[in-house]
Amino acid sequence: MKKVLITGAAGFLGSHLCDRFIREGFCVIGMDNLITGDLKNIEHLFRLKEFEFYHHDVTKFVHVPGNLDYILHFASPASPIDYLKIPIKTLKVGALGTHNLLGLAKEKKSRILVASTSEVYGDPLVHPQNEDYYGNVSPVGPRGVYDEAKRFLEAITMAYHRSHGLETRIARIFNTYGPRMRLNDGRVVPAFIGQALRGENLTIFGDGLQTRSFCYVDDQVEGIYRLLMSDYVYPVNIGNPDEITIKEFAEEIIKLTDTEQKIIYKPLPKDDPLQRQPDITRAKEILGWEPKVSRKEGMKKTLEYFKSLSEEDLYKSAHKDFTSYL
16 A cells, blocks of 8 residues: 655644545555644544554654655644744744655655645735746735745745655645634634624624635645646646635625624734635646535535534634634
C-alpha cells in the first residue's frame, strides 16, 4: 500500500483529505499539534489499521519511519481569528514547517503538495483572480502574517523543485465550507450559521457588497487529489467561481435556516479583500476539474451538520469578535 503523510490532519480540510486517501487505498499518517485541529474530526479513523496519528508540531524536526510516497502539507491556522491570535505560530508553520516537510520529501523522495490560499492575492486589483496575478498584499498589515506565510510557502516550494528536482504541487485554495468547520473560527459560513441557530443577528463587516466564492469540501478535496496526481508544478486555483456578495449570502442563510434574524453592520477590518473569485481555467484544462456541488446543495448538508451539534457545543462555540471573513 502507498503511504501518505497529511499535516493538519485534525483540521477541517485535513480530516476530509484523510478520509479520501483511506478510501483510495492508502496508508495514511495524520499529523497535527491540535492548536486549531480537533481529534473529533478523525476519531472515526483510529480503529483502522491503515491510519496512524502523530501528535506533533511541524515547525520542529519531522521524522516518519519507512517509505513515504506523498506528503500533503495542510498544517496552518486558516481563519482570521486564529492567525490574528497566534501570528508568530502562523508565520512559523508557513516558513519553518514548510521547510521541514520539504526536507522530509527530499529525504524520502516523496511528492509533496502544499496548501496555499487565495489570500496570496491580498485585496486584488484583478478580477477574477488567475494564477499569473502577483497580488496586492500588505506585508505589515494584520493579515500579512497569513498572506506572507503562504507566499513564502510557495516560494520555498518552487526553490526546492528547481534546486533539488523535488516533485512539488501548489494548491491555491479559495473559500471552502462543509461539515467539520469550527463555529468559532470567524469564517463567514460557520459565523452566519452559528449566529442564525443561536437566534443572534447576523454580523456583516463593511457594506456587505464585498464578494466571496464558496466551494463545497467534497469538490475541494477532488481538486486537490487530482492536482497531486498530475504532473503540473505551478500554482493552481482550486475553488468555486460562483461569486456572491456577503449581504446576499447572509440573506440566503436566513432563508435556509428559516429564522428571522436581522443583519447588522460593523466597520470593515483593515486589508479585508473586497473581491474574491477564482479563475479556474487552469484547473479545468490541466486537471479536468470543476466544482459539481451547488451552493444550495452544499449549504443544506453543512446546515444539517451544524444542527447535529449539541446545544452546549453551539453556545460554547459562540464568538463575539468576528474580526473578518475569508
